[in-house]
Amino acid sequence: MSLQRILFVDDEPNVLRAYDRSLRKFAGGWHLSFETDPLNAWNRIQNESFDTVVSDVRMPGLTGLELLKLVKNDAKVHDLPVIIVTGEADKGLKQQALDMDAADLLNKPVQLEDLVARVRNALRIKGYADQLKESNELLERRVAERTLELEASRVDILWRLWKAAEFRDEETGNHVLRVGSYSRVLARALGKDADFCDTLFLAAPLHDIGKIGVSDAVLLKPGKLNEEEWAEMQTHCEKGVAILSDQARSNFLAAECVDSSIGRAVACRATNPVIEMATVIAATHHEKWDGNGYPNGLSGMDIPLAGRIVAIADVYDALRSRRCYKEPFSRERSLSILREGSGSHFDPNVVDAFFDSFPEIVAIENGLTDDAQEEPIPPCESSTVAGAFSGGCLQTTEISTEMGSTES
Structure with a gap:
């Protein structure tokens, strides 16, 4: 002693x-x-x-x-x-x-x-x-250990949600990881704090979770969508909100399940900042700076920052990836399209942050490549895309419309 x-x-x-x-x-x-x-x-x-x-x-x-x-x-x-x-x-x-x-x-x-x-x-x-x-x-050590376990469990559940969405699409797990990683880089470049950046990293991959509710005939169609099909594709934003919002939880409680242990757990569940942000992103990542996006035609600063950030991260990765309706674009061509959309499709400040952070974007892209070897098509030399988006969601061949097709 x-x-x-x-x-x-x-x-x-x-x-x-x-x-x-x-x-x-x-x-x-x-x-x-x-x-x-x-x-x-x-x-x-x-x-x-x-x-x-x-x-x-x-x-x-x-x-x-x-x-x-x-x-x-x-x-x-x-x-x-x-x-x-x-x-x-x-x-x-x-x-x-x-x-x-x-x-x-x-x-x-x-x-x-x-x-x-x-x-x-x-x-x-x-x-x-x-x-x-x-x-x-x-006690603090045990709480910290338990917190890490819960955080790991939460990330695991999010990953499974990402995977669930992928089974309905040809996008790979690396697509959602790249979108999350790009989004975090952009948030940092815009001066957001660590909590916002990390939450965005986890929430952004759920941006297209609503595609679970879109029919295979529309989602996997290799050709151009007709008007009715395009309308169905656009519903994935609202369906994503329905999946991620508290409405399902409210319905569960209304079913008189609160006397069960599961019901009590749902009733006592604390607010989840990742799911809250993911709900906002699902609702707004197809809105456009000029108000011509969907589902609600929001414009400018009325579009939440998380949605504005994910919009450009998602479009860039879609341009650079192979889809059933197109081959991957070169970096030069993809950047040209993003710059063309600054002030109309995208928040100009977020576009500037993207270009300022492009070395980090490239490093992430190179580190999270898809399994298939991608051969970028040559840069476009005119204001049209020459039918590169002949399928999927493209409605015309103009560059401005081309961006709309990639972000469906």
């Missing part, structure tokens, strides 16, 4: 020698230290481990109360018990010491029995404080 360490502070060496002589027979489990300079004492308190301090109140350079204040204001040692030694006449100082959270008071002349009793009591207080601190640290 380690010795309990006690520091005595008094500017009179004779007093410290008296403490030393008197306590030897009581101090079998104690390690006694002595300081005549209170400033040195404070330095030792900061750099060594003590269990109790016994300090005179009237000392040059630093009084006992000032030393007590330093201890209580320091997060590292604030739980260290400090016993203040005062004279009988120092009633005001005694009250002040107690108000400052002194562990105990000793009157001069100090009686040996009182000294031993007060020190033992202070050591017990320190022991309880140490036990509580250890318990709290253990």
Whole structure:
């Protein structure tokens, strides 16, 4: 068992020698230290481990109360018990010491029995404080471990949602990961904080979750969509909102399931910021800066930032990827299309952030390639696409329409 360490502070060496002589027979489990300079004492308190301090109140350079204040204001040692030694006449100082959270008071002349009793009591207080601190640290570690487990579980569930959407489309898992990664890069470039960026990274891959509700005949059609099919394709935004919003949870509770353990868990579920942002993205990533997007024709700053960011991330990756209705475009051609859409299709600030961050975009793209080897088609030299989007959702061959087709 380690010795309990006690520091005595008094500017009179004779007093410290008296403490030393008197306590030897009581101090079998104690390690006694002595300081005549209170400033040195404070330095030792900061750099060594003590269990109790016994300090005179009237000392040059630093009084006992000032030393007590330093201890209580320091997060590292604030739980260290400090016993203040005062004279009988120092009633005001005694009250002040107690108000400052002194562990105990000793009157001069100090009686040996009182000294031993007060020190033992202070050591017990320190022991309880140490036990509580250890318990709290253990609890914090367990909470942190559990939080990591829950976070990993949440990401795993999100991944499975991403995969569920992919089974209804020809897009790969790397597509949704690239969209999430691009979106996080753009959010950082726009000055958003870490919480927003990380939430966006997890939420963005769910942008097309509503495609689960679109028929295969429309979703996988290799040719141009007719008007009716295009209308069905556009419903994937609203279907995504229906999947991700709280409406399904409300319906579950309305079914009188709250008496079950699952029902209670649903009823008590805390707000999930990732799902909240994913809902916003599903609803708005096809809106356009000029108001000509869908489903609600929002424009400008009325489109939430998350939706504006994912819009360009999704279109760029769609341009660069092979689909059933097109071959992948070259980077040069894809960038030209994005620049063409700045101020009409896309938020100009987000477009600028994309170009400023393009080295990071390329690094992500190279690190998350699809299994199939893609051969980019040559850059376009005119304002038309020459039918590159002959299928899927393309309605005309103009570049502005071409972007609309890639982001379906």
